[in-house]
Amino acid sequence: MSNSDKIKALIEKRQQARMGGGERRIDAQHAKGKYTARERIEMLLDEGSFEEYDMFVTHHATDFGLDKQKYLSDGVVTGHGTIDGRVVYVFFQDFTVFGGSLSKSYSNKICKVMDQAMKVGAPLIGINDSGGARIQEGVRSLAGYGDIFQRNIMASGVIPQISAILGPCAGGAVYSPALTDFILMNDQTSYMFVTGPKVTKTVTGEDITEDQLGGAQV
Structure with missing residues (x-):
């Protein structure tokens, strides 16, 4: 393969x-x-300031047919850029890939930008739009959450941590934003809760909507 073919x-x-x-x-x-x-x-x-990390990362799961379902970046886009000229580290959860669910590779990407933000003393911004853990990966996915939570605690009081909830934020995905300094939510399209309306009804018998349970107005 020639160099031009490789570039293409x-x-x-x-x-x-x-x-x-x-x-x-x-x-x-x-x-x-x-x-x-x-x-x-x-x-x-x-404009033009974003430098992306680990664009070609995919998950390593093989069970439940996941070996045949791989998407580059694996559901989260990470890197650094500037806002009004100031450096910030960011991660953006991608709901179009497995509903934004978190895998071990995905958590590794987030941990990398968290580590870099702490190293240089820059703010960390997380844009959340995720259904929670990628349950097909089992405890590996849950371990990834633990790695993120640990860094949230280590970064507390060291750098600003900002979370924007712009879609679902359910299950294990809730805890990391809850550990950050600021949480912003979008009315009508975002919500946060550990367990959803169906589980709530099963346990308590109460009929409740997603907005009533964990919407921006709650």
Whole structure:
């Protein structure tokens, strides 16, 4: 393969990564009134400032057919950029890939930007849009949450930690934002709770909506 062929293949691979879970899932995200992870990057950061980490990372799971379902970036876009010229470290959860669910590879990417933010003393911003743990990975996924929570605690009082909830934030995904300094939520399309309306009804008998249980107004 010539150098020009390699460059062409790299460009195509980068474009594939930018498509997340594919056109159909991007359209579904838009139909819910939500932007994709990469659209949010363009809106938040200074133009041309974003430097992405680990764009080609995928998960390592093989059970439940996951070995045949791999997406570049694995559901979270991480890196650093600037806002009004100030350096910030960021992660953007991508709901178009496995509903934004967290795998071990995914958590490793988040931990990497958290470590870098603490090392240079820059703010950390997390854009949350996730259904929780990727249960097909079992305890590996849960261990990934533990790694993130530990860093939230280590970063407390050291750097600003900011969470924006722009979609579902359920189950294990709730705890990390709860440990940060600021939480922002979008009305109507975001909610936070450990267990959802169905579990609440089973345990308490109460009928309650997602917004009533953990919406922005709660």
